[in-house]
Amino acid sequence: MRFDTPATTNPIxxxxxxxxxxxxxxxxxxxxxxxxYAYEWHDRNTRYxxxxxxxxxIAKxxxxxxxxxxxxxxxxxxxVVTTEAVGELKKGKYNTAKLFGGMEIQHYHQAIAVVVAETFEEARAAAALVKVDYTEEKGAFDLAAAKDSAVEPEGGGASGAGDFDAGFEAAPVKLDQIYTTPDQSHAMMEPHASIAAWNGDDLTVWTSSQMIDWWRTDLATTLGIDKEKVHTMSxxxxxxxxxxxxLRADAVLAALSAREAGRPVKVALxxxxxxxxxxxxPATIQRIRIGAGRDGKITAIGHESWSGDLPGGGPEVAVQQTRLLYAGENRMTAMRLATLDLPEGNAMRAPGEAPGMMALEIAIDEMAEKLGLDPVEFRIINDTQVDPENPERPFSHRNLIGCLRTGAERFGWRERSKKAGARREGDWLVGMGVAAAFRNNLVLPSAARIRLDREGIVTVETDMTDIGTGSYTIIAQTAAEMLGVPIEKVAVSLGDSRFPVSSGSGGQFGGNCSTAGVYAACVKLREAVAQKLSFNSAEDLIFAESEVRSGDRRMPLAQAVADEALVAEDRIEFGDLTKTHQQSTFGAHFVEVGVDVATGETRIRRMLAVCAAGRILNPITxxxxxxxxxxxxxxxxxSEELVVDKERGFFVNHDLAAxxxxxxxxxxxxxVVFLDETDPMSSPMKAKGVAELGICGVAAAVANAIYNATAIRVRNYPITLDKLIKELPEIS
Amino acid sequence: MQSPGAIEISRRDLLAASAATVTVVSAHSLSHAQTKATTESQSTKVTFKVNGESRELRLDNRTSLLDALREHLHLTGTKKGCDHGQCGACTVLIDGRRANACLTLAVMHEGDSITTLEGLGQPENLHPMQAAFVKHDGFQCGYCTPGQICSSVAMLEEIRANIPSHVTRDLTAPAEITSDEIRERMSGNICRCGAYSNIVEAITEVAGRKA
Known part of the structure; x- marks a missing residue:
């Protein structure tokens, strides 16, 4: 199914x-x-x-x-499988650093061997016996030091409109500040883990992957085997x-060592x-310049970001939201990329917007103060319903103002002290902060297969993953709605490369796109059912209460199935609605903090998010x-910061204690409040993503609340107490 | 279960051994130092109860209780998140008290009675805490969930036993089940998906029901 015109009324x-x-x-x-989970698959007849x-x-x-x-x-x-013995391997399409193979070291803790033993304890002990001789090279590990050597990334990435320099120069009220965000770690609870088993040339891998088909493809590439020979499951x-x-090293190491050992091998990082x-x-250094008239209207906005990565890597696109979030005729964004020999920088929840909004939304708070405006009102004044760089291109649906107003009302924003550092409750300095939330809506093709059996059970198969997002549930809801059956009659099978290729989970596209793929397959199944039950067309049929209805005629859905289950498969593909219209998700974060006047310790007291993100498929998940x-x-x-050892070139605090x-x-x-809305430009589901929207702006709302509490403006994350304590008021 | 003193010594030894392992990986020049202690593989027979059933195992002495459960008994409800005692995903009940199964060796538990998540309830017969987690959506990816649930069951018993915490204001009064107490006492169980707000609501509901 091709989705290239806005959705009209449909069964959803x-x-x-x-x-x-x-x-x-x-x-x-x-x-x-x-x-x-991946490491837990167990067949009692197999000796793993x-x-x-x-x-x-060493780092380099x-x-x-x-x-x-x-x-x-x-x-x-x-x-013992070593990188020396294996030799150079082809790198997967999505990897910057090689995962294994060859003598070159690109970063600290790059995998160089895997020791296979009968038990975990034996393997761990023997791994400590591998002796390695290195030739160490000097590397670059400090973004601030490498900043001046940073270059325009491949593809440029600069954008603009009007004349930023002139507009900024002429503005009566100006802000020009530098903000920094540190390297951060995903720190998910399940470590990377894989079990690999060979059967002749066929490889089966149980692993922990967000994107089944990307892993399958890149694993085949890395091992130099045919993709059709690889079966992955998560x-x-x-x-x-x-x-x-x-693809990560555990899957490659499990596959290589299982081949060497001649039996299935389990590897967890x-x-x-x-x-x-x-x-x-990746860490960023961001310079933001904003110019505005005394009326509060932004006339010039500029955002530059510096980040680093290994050779061949890309920048953290921290300027992305600044192209779209606020109005203003004179604009510029630019990125610079430094070569660093730290481990590979890559996507973490809302790449680009998450660190970008950490900086931008402090800058907006600072600018509102300069203008003597309430930060909620300043954001509302500068709302835009069109892409400010290309004003002929409207947003598909944008209700940032609704988020801000609803949030301010519900949070009791009017109680916020207009003067920073003015509210004290006992030992606590108390403040409130706000930030906009913004994250683009991405769409990827997604396919699914639906099977209807004689008992009226609907089974959905797609290689979509559920990484805690609720995919199982929203996919079951979609199929139940489309086919008019109770959700208890829907079985969902996910995360298996034998199933049709889905969008996978990432970039907050998974919920909308994978359900749209299920929608497409259900439309096909409805057509097949209509034909089997001799209805003229599927279009005006009603599927409800496990029946198919047209006028006075009613047939049990399961009657469409003869001896064999009825199967339909389809894939949603997206046309150019994301080009003709800017599709984004919006929100507002409100935070109240207390800062201990003696220690500078910050405690979060209250949090509210209001989100406008299209149809909410399931308000619980x-x-x-x-x-x-x-x-x-x-x-x-x-608190989150990967601390760089700038001498040895690695992240020092590499565990969950540090x-x-x-x-x-x-x-x-x-x-959390969801505004009641749909976005027919996004997909037949009229939904957009929320999973990443939720993080964008939160840190800045906290930073702004700390400023409101203490009158101390910290522009370098994380806002630890050492950055506050020197400027806190004297206490007797 | 052995006395706390004995556990302390063993834990220190374990940490020393794993520290050596890490050092070798991170500093090759030290790679000669650590060989002898780790190459001797010795095993011991141990018998303990798991979820009410007596289990007898012969285990490498280095096997953590966590790996005994997961790799030898195939009770994979108990999760390995960090193997360092930093995340709480491996929380089990040992003689009714919560413990990180990754920080204790299986052979130290001769005669002990261990309860894992599987021992609390099954999909068709959920423990009240399991049901409350489902109702309040107190999880997302599900990987910290077994530890959260085991920990919360034992934690409520600790409050009922009047064991104070860092946030207990009055040490002479009976300990109360408040949101602050729950948050403080559950802080050894990390949830990166960030379901904390919902988890506290699930625990509060169960605490209220029983009280």
Missing amino acids: DQGKVVGKPIHRIDGPLKTTGKAV AYGYVVGSA GRIRSMDTAAAKKAPGVIA PFVGGGFGVKLF PRPFLMNNTTHR ARSQVIGAMTMGVGGAL YEVPVHADIPHQD
């Missing part, structure tokens, strides 16, 4: 199942330990071997030699946030490998996505 609009607060259909499995990874101890250089003699002699060892994924978008072996959100993103945003504001993500005690009750 009935809203009998879609849009209802239905509890996760996989909930009972996940709460009882019956959901099986265990692989333990060895990572590079070459391996001179590897001595595996002691490891090979260690008890229980079956095989029915349950213990979080990803972007780090499981692209130890927790410390997550930070330095895989990908991270959508709300969970948003509160989760708000929580990650708090981490970004207050890389501090929010815990229970850090997060209060959170409120």
Whole structure:
């Protein structure tokens, strides 16, 4: 099904199942330990071997030699597979750094060997016996130091309209500030893990992947085998946030070592490998300049961002939202990319907008103060209903103003002290902050197969993944709505490369696109049912209560099935509605903090997000996505920072004790409001993404609340107490 | 279960051994130091109860309780998130008290009674805490969930037993089940999906129902 004209009325609009607060259909499995994750597949007739990874101890250089003699002699060892023995491997399309193979070291903890033994304990002990001789080279690890050497990234990425320099120069009120965001880690709970099993030339891999087909393709490329020979499965994924978008070393090592060992091998990356072996959100240095008239209208807005990556990598597109979020006739954005020899920088929840909004939304708060305007009103004054760089291009649907107004009302924004540092409750300085939320709506093709059996059971098969997002549930809701059956009659099978290729999970496109793919397949199945039941056309049929109805004629749905199940498969493909119209999602974050006047410790007291993101397919799972993103945003504001050892070139705090993500005690009750809307330009579902929208702006709302509480403006994340304590008021 | 003192010593030894492992990976020049202690593979027979059923295993002494459950008994409801005692995904109940199964060796649990998530309830017969997690959507990816649920069940018993926490204001009064107490006491269980707000609501509901 090609989606190239705005959606009109369709069965999803009935809203009998879609849009209802239905509890996760996989909930009972996940709460009882019956959901099986990658490392947990077990066949009682198979003897699995265990692989333990060895990572590079240097950040840049070459391996001179590897001595595996002691490891090979260690008890229980079956095989030692080294990067030296394997030699150069082809790199997957989506990987910047190579995952394994060859003597070159590109970053710390790059995989250089895997030791396979009968037990995990034996493999781990023997891995410690691998001796490596390196030739170390000097690398670049410090973004600030490399900033001046940064170049325009491939493809440019600069944008503009009007004359920014002249507009900024002429503006009566100006802001020119630098903001920094640190490297961040996804820190999902399930480490990367794979089990690989060969049957002749055929390879089966149970792994933890957000994108089944990308992994399958890149694994085949890396191993130099035919993609058709590779079968990958990830029915349950213990979080990803972007780090499981692209093939990772565990799958490659499991496949290579299973071939060497001649039996299935399990490989999990130890927790410390997550930070330095895989990908991270790159640090940024951002310069923002805003010029406005005394009426509060922005006349010039400029945003530049510097980030670093390994050779062949890309920039963190932190300027993305500034092209679209606020009006203003004179505009410029630009990015510069430095070469750094840190581990690979790549997508983490809302790449671009998440760090970009961390900076932009502080700048907007600062500018509102300069203008003497309420920060909610300043944002409303500068709303735009068209793409400001291309005014002939409207937004498909944009209700940022509704988010801001609803949020201000619900949060009690009028109680906020207009003067910073003026509200004190005992030992606490109290403040409120606001930020806009903004994230583009991306669309990717997505396919599904639907089977209807004689008992009226509908089975959906798609290689879509559920990484905690609620895919199982919203896909079941979509099929139930389309075919008029109770949700209990829908079975959903996900995350298997034998199923039609879906959008996968990422970029907040998964919910909208994968359900649109299921919609397309259901339309085909409806046509097949109509034909089997001898209705003239599927178009005016009503599918309800497990029946098919047209006028007075009613037939049980299951009657369309003869001996064999009725099967339909289709794929949604998107035309150019995303080009003719700017499709984005909007929101507003409101935060109240208390800052301890003596210690500078910040505590979050209240949080509210109001989101305008098209049709909400399931308010329970959508709300969970948003509160989760708000929580990650708090981490970004207050504690999350990968600390770079600028001498040795690695992230020092590579575990969950030292890389501090929010815990229970850090997060209060959170409120989320979804504005009631649909976006017919987005897909037949009229839905957009929410999972990444929820993080965009949160950290800035926290930063702005801290400013409102303390009158201290911190522009370098995370806002730890050492950045506040020197400027806090004297206490007796 | 052995005395806390004995566990402390064993835990320190374990940490020393794993620190050496990490050092070798991160600093090749030290790679000669650590060989002898780790190459000796010794096993011990251990018998303990898991979810009410007596289990006898012969295990490599280095096997954590977590790996004994997951890799030897195939009870994979208990999750390995960090293997360092930093995330809480492996929380189980040992003689009714919560513990990180990754931080204790299986052979230390001769005669102990261990309860994992699978022992609390099954999909068709959910424990009240499991049902409350489903109702309040107290999870997303589900990987921290077993630890959260086991931890919360034991945590409520700790409050009922009047064991104070960092946020308990009055040590002489009976401990109360408040949101602050729940958040403080559950902070050893990390949820990166960020379901905390919902988890606290699930626990609060169960606490109220029982009280």
